Amino acid sequence: xxxxxxxxxxxxxxxxxxxxxxxxxxxxxxxxxxxxxxxxxxxxxxxxxxxxxxxxxxxxxxxxxxxxxxxxxxxxxxxxxxxxxxxxxxxxxxxxxxxxxxxxxxxxxxxxxxxxxxxxxxxxxxxxxxxxxxxxxxxxxxxxxxxxxxxxxxxxxxxxxxxxxxxxxxxxxxxxxxxxxxxxxxxxxxxxxxxxxxxxxxxxxxxxxxxxxxxxxxxxxxxxxxxxxxxxxxxxxxxxxxxxxxxxxxxxxxxxxxxxxxxxxxxxxxxxxxxxxxx
Numbered sequence: 022x023x024x025x026x027x028x029x030x031x032x033x034x035x036x037x038x039x040x041x042x043x044x045x046x047x048x049x050x051x052x053x054x055x056x057x058x059x060x061x062x063x064x065x066x067x068x069x070x071x072x073x074x075x076x077x078x079x080x081x082x083x084x085x086x087x088x089x090x091x092x093x094x095x096x097x098x099x100x101x102x103x104x105x106x107x108x109x110x111x112x113x114x115x116x117x118x119x120x121x122x123x124x125x126x127x128x129x130x131x132x133x134x135x136x137x138x139x140x141x142x143x144x145x146x147x148x149x150x151x152x153x154x155x156x157x158x159x160x161x162x163x164x165x166x167x168x169x170x171x172x173x174x175x176x177x178x179x180x181x182x183x184x185x186x187x188x189x190x191x192x193x194x195x196x197x198x199x200x201x202x203x204x205x206x207x208x209x210x211x212x213x214x215x216x217x218x219x220x221x222x223x224x225x226x227x228x229x230x231x232x233x234x235x236x237x238x239x240x241x242x243x244x245x246x247x248x249x250x251x252x253x254x255x256x257x258x259x260x261x262x263x264x265x266x267x268x269x270x271x272x273x274x275x276x277x278x279x280x281x282x283x284x285x286x287x288x289x290x291x292x293x294x295x296x297x298x299x300x
Contacts, residue, residue, distance in 0.1 A: 144167070
């Protein structure tokens with residue numbers, strides 16, 4: 022089926038055309054540059070992880086309805102039947118497909134100590150087995166750029182506040198009406214102390230345009246610092262983390278919906294970045 026001009030979308034999978042790809046790259050380069058210009062380093066992460074690493078983040082407890090896994094094919098294999106392999110043809114699934122990009126940052130710093138003002142950025146493929154799919158708004162796999170703060174609690178809050186302002190300025194320059202909504206973070210067990218604290222003080226805010234969350238700012242407190250044993254320099258206390266996330270295909274979707282084509286949206290984004298000096 023044909024989706025946005027030049028893109029093909031079916032079954033929650035999208036192949037972006039040249040104009041949509043150029044728009045997505047412009048957006049991703051912009052968000053990456055926001056981090057790099059603040060002294061953040063860029064890291065690269067794999068699109069899959071051993072399932073025990075994701076289990077350490079409670080992914081299979083908190084996201085069982087979204088989680089996807091993969092395993093090796095047993096030999097000899099005759100090929101898929103009816104569009105799928107049978108369970109007998111697959112060795113025990115040992116690889117997990119991540120639901121969020123920031124996991125790579127925490128695994129990178131696992132068992133290390135970091136400065137209190139550590140900042141990194143990365144982009145990756147994310148996978149979510151949603152109950153339904155909707156064009157570029159809701160996909161089985163999509164690209165997410167994240168800016169991740171690791172260090173002191175004050176550092177994570179400063180980073181979140183700074184990029185929240187930049188997101189709002191960019192959306193304003195693009196004439197996109199945005200609603201900022203408090204949301205829940207399923208990394209925290211519903212019956213645990215962190216969940217109670219979350220209800221008292223929200224830790225996740227989503228930026229919604231046309232009823233679609235296209236970005237979010239997230240406070241994880243010391244959840245990932247504890248799970249990955251990330252220490253703080255110089256005393257070795259547990260690091261806090263927070264992140265700013267951008268769903269790139271979702272940005273493309275709302276911008277093309279607003280401006281009519283990816284090419285025109287590209288021009289609008291470039292102009293907005295120049296005028297607001299957000300390049």
